[in-house]
Amino acid sequence: MVEDRRLGDAIAYVILTIGVLIVAFPVWLTFVASTWDAATVINGQMPLWPGPYFLENYNRILFVGTSSTTREPVINMMLNSFIMAMAIALGKIFISVLSAYAVVYYRFPFRMTAFWIIFVTLMLPVEVRIFPTFKIVSDLRMLDTYQGLAVPLIASATGTLLFRQFFMTIPDELLEASKIDGAGPFKFFKDTLIPLSITTIAALFVIQFIYGWNQYLWPLLVTTKDSMQTIVIAIKKMIVTADALTEWQLAMATAMLAMLPPVLVVIAMQRLFVKGLVETEK
């Protein structure tokens, strides 16, 4: 098999390279488009290398915004998106780690009923329950607020399930040793369970941050004020314009900026994230 390896490696690299090109080319095109002026992008003869308008385009979109469509600088929208994504990710982790702890370690009446009710909500994603959820949020006067953006998306069966499965792999003896060591339920949670779950928490954080950041339908419904719009909505607004030319270079720059935070989160958490997904060691 030794003589075959070089050829095999070469084929693998060729396939991988093709794959990377297919995935990376649109991203590159987006980036290139964000560095030219409107005329160059629109006339259909845009070069495949970056142009001279990088600073101008990004400066304008970040700190000034477009007057006709979004009417807000993108930096504000990024802040909105960031607050929403963080609130969703952290809120989900907080709620699901606690609910999983209760379901796994406590023996209370209707424990399994509670678990199955949580489980069943998996079948009711936001899109299905969107009208009643909107009604509640609106009755609570949470339209156009951060709470309105984040709270309805925090309830999560996936997180609870993930933590439940993880907690069930932790040997009972650890709990018993904690009991003998004089650690009460909260101390066991804080001193043993959370440190052991840290990789699972990181994995869930990455997934939920991206989920929150990419939300489109829900922010579209609950925000009407320009100051509350999120970056994903802004991209859409910039592209579909009623009575003006689409400023493609600005829309592309916004898209590039929208991509940035999730990528940074993944890179920052990558080591923990991968560990959390593959690790079986207790």
Next chain:
Amino acid sequence: MAQVTLSNVKKVYAGGVEAVKGVSFDIPDGGFCVLVGPSGCGKSTLLRMVAGLETITSGEVAIGSRVVNQVEPADRDIAMVFQNYALYPHMNIYDNMAYGLRNRGTPKDEIDRRVKEAARILAIEPYLERRPRQLSGGQRQRVAMGRAIVRNPQVFLFDEPLSNLDAKLRVQMRVEIKKLQRSLGVTAIYVTHDQVEAMTLSDKLVVMNAGQVEQIGLPAEVYRKPASKFVATFIGSPPMNILPGVVDGHGIVALGDTVLQAHDLRDDLPAQTPVEVGLRPEDVEIVSDDDAGSLPFDVEFVEELGATQLFHGKLAGQPFVMQAATGDVAAQEGRLWITVDPDKVHVFDPKTGARLGKD
């Protein structure tokens, strides 16, 4: 340091399964009590009730003079060593040992002194900064014991602590546990299914079966005078041979065509009462064929164990095993004539399994 007293302790699980059916005994201060029995006999459940990890359905457990039925595990003044060590994987060895003391609010310098002292006794000082996963099984076991020692408890509880170790390490740790317990003078309860551990460690051996105590006594006593067929076959390796026979007069049992004297046999049994006769493989002696009361043993094959040899074959139509020092008996198939010291013949009731001894 304290005496542990169990009085009529029962455990019934929610499904109605009776795991422990009323057990009473006590362990003197500084004693080493081993609970031994096959898996599912209730020995671990009993230990966990002493630890406070299982509720006690009825009966009482007392440590010292205090009944602890309703006392939290942390307040029972016990320390437990688990089979899989149950070390906290995210803490280093020092913190693993110090955790319990910190939770009790022990002063920092006192914790430091006790942890270092325990580490010195157990020779794990170089590893204090490491995580459990960086240690070998034997080292982890030492840390688990260290965690028990630093608490300075009244009772040590061991739940099959050596089962996860390889055979050589097991023997070594067994000796260390015994030495440690002696030098600290702490009362210990030790659960195992390994009869060698049970014999060597205990000064009070409790043999359990199906949720009940079969026999309590010194290990030598349990070995010499097993109270039931279960104990007889469970303690001793290779296990005792059990052969069907009948009573043939005072102190005499018949096995097929031949008779055997049995000193410890009740006098009130009529002749022809069916019994079961127990003969330990190591109690068998070779005699010449014309000796009175010798039994014919047809050897079918021989197992070599180094110092000793095991002769497998048939005696009075029943499977039979004999053990002899290597070289004492020619290791070959064929007929041997054997006998057993009348003091070492055990007779049991075939129905109840109880010993049919005098007294």
